[in-house]
Amino acid sequence: MTNLKGKTALVTGASRGIGRASALALAKLGAQVxxxxxxxxxxxxxxxxxxxxxxxxxxxxxxxxxxxxxxxKLARQVRSIVGDRLDILVANAGVAKSASIEETTVEDFDRLFAVNVRAPFFLVQQLLPIMHEGSSIVLLSSLAAHAVVGSLPAYAATKGAIDTLVKHFSSALGAxxxxxxxxxxxxVATDMSSFTKTNEGRDYALGLQTFKRIAQADDVGDAIAFLASSEARWITGDTIHVDGGSKL
Ligand SMILES: NC(=O)c1ccc[n+]([C@@H]2O[C@H](COP(=O)([O-])OP(=O)(O)OC[C@H]3O[C@@H](n4cnc5c(N)ncnc54)[C@H](OP(=O)(O)O)[C@@H]3O)[C@@H](O)[C@H]2O)c1
Known part of the structure; x- marks a missing residue:
């Protein structure tokens, strides 16, 4: 894949899971992360x-x-390090909560939307001044936005909002x-989906997929690095399913 030497990238939620794997994949291609x-x-x-x-x-x-x-605050810190040029933004940080309609509290709902939707929206807004021709933004949707999996109505709605934002952002920024x-x-086997550590959880996850192994964070991180690279230069406004053929 394209060498990302000289490119700057921000990955949110890169301490663990998919964000960590994305950051490592981008760094491996030469980006400053x-x-x-x-x-x-x-x-x-x-x-x-x-x-x-x-x-x-x-x-x-x-x-x-x-x-x-x-x-x-995050955008100000980013600018203090990379100056006026950000090539790649991966807005990955997210929270999930398994709760039925009845169990979901207003606090849960607001927190899910704050971290999963409001933060990526305003991060894009705040970083736009230092993004330019060739910059790439990758947001995190979920299988849950497109299919009913588990009991996650509020979380799923945050990811549906991301799919909508992808269309509006790409339309506004294409020019x-x-x-x-x-x-x-x-x-994906991360802290967020820790149920995959139990036999029951593992069987449930495998039952959703055509591939019969549990996804690891780098299965998604590598796809994110591809979308950030110039090999994906003609792809915009899309949500790419990276799910081992789930719910086909
Ligand atoms: N794992 C899955 O099965 C799965 C499936 C579909 C979509 N996704 C999406 O993929 C993304 C990454 O998920 P993951 O499984 O890698 O999650 P994870 O292992 O739980 O990691 C979440 C990351 O987000 C950061 N974060 C959470 N709340 C934050 C806050 N209030 N402020 C700043 N950072 C915050 C965490 O930072 P700290 O470590 O510092 O707390 C951590 O780095 C999420 O958007 C998730 O919705 C995950």
Whole structure:
């Protein structure tokens, strides 16, 4: 895949899971990567150390994306490190909560929308001034936006909102040569889908897919790196299913 040497990237929620895998994939292709985290400072520093060990460039930056001004604070930190040029934004940080309609509280609902929808929206808004022709934005959708899996109505709605934003963002930014896409993972073995560690959870996940193994974070991270690269230069406004053939 294209060498990303000289490119700058921000990956939110890169301390763990899919964000971490995306950051490592981008760094492997040569990009300088900003490793954003919420509270897992130690894990984020480990990702930075891993990238630097292979002569890559990385820095960790913290911001609470549940806070209304979190994206604005994060964008200021990004600009203080990369200056006026951001090539790749992966808005990956997210939260999930399994709860039925009856069990979902207003607080849960607001938090899900704050982290999963409001934060990516305002992060894009705040970073647009330093994005340019050839920049790529990747958002995180989910299988849950397109199929009923588990009991996740509020979470699923946040991911449906992401699919809508992809269309509007890509339409608005195409004339500037900025691409906007999303990936929609199925079940991936991360902290968010820790149910895959039980036999019952594993069987449930495998029952959704045509591929009979559980996805690892790098199965999605590599697809995100592809979308960020110039090999994907003609892809915009799309949500790519990265789910091992789930719910076919
Ligand atoms: N895993 C799956 O099965 C799956 C399936 C479909 C879609 N997705 C989507 O993929 C993305 C990544 O999921 P994952 O499974 O990798 O999740 P994960 O392992 O739980 O990691 C979540 C990441 O988001 C960050 N984060 C959460 N709340 C935050 C906040 N308030 N402020 C700042 N950062 C915050 C965390 O930072 P800290 O570590 O610092 O707390 C962490 O780095 C999410 O958008 C998720 O909805 C996941």
């Amino acid at each position: 900003l490793i954003h985290y919420g509270s897992a400072a130690k894990e984020a520093e480990e990702v930075v150390a891993e990238i630097r060990k292979s002569d890559g460039k990385a820095d960790a930056i913290a911001a609470d994306l549940a806070a209304a001004d979190g994206p604005h 500037r040569g900025i691409r906007v896409n999303a990936v929609a993972p199925g079940v």
